[in-house]
Amino acid sequence: MNPSCSASFRHLGDGRLFQLQNDAPAAASRAIEYFWLCDRCSAAMTLRIARDGNVVTTGLPETQNEGRNALDAENRRVLRAVTFLRTTHPMGT
Structure with a gap:
């Protein structure tokens, strides 16, 4: 999602990982899009929905209401971080 980052998504x-869900009743289906920031980028920035409806990066110090979902009420879209438990493989890899 960060255009200046060359990291590849591997796992x-x-x-x-962020999920953008469209709950607009006019939509044919509830469209879901995913966006990803690498470890390095996510340590310094997060994502938000801009006024024009696009998902953009923003620096963490600029973010208000840390930990809340980003909401685009006009277009009925919600952007939320997706959390996974980090586990170690049983074989240690």
Whole structure:
């Protein structure tokens, strides 16, 4: 999601995954989109829904209401972080 980052998404345990859900009744289906920030980027930034409805990066110090979902009430869309438990593989890999 960060255009200046060249990291590749490899698995869910690295970085931070975000889910954008469209709950608009006019939508043919409840569209879900996913966005990802690598570990390095997610340590300094997060995602939010801009006024034009696009998902954009924003620095953590600029973020208000830390830990809450981003809401685009006009278009009935919610952006939330998806959390996975980090576990170690039984074989230690």
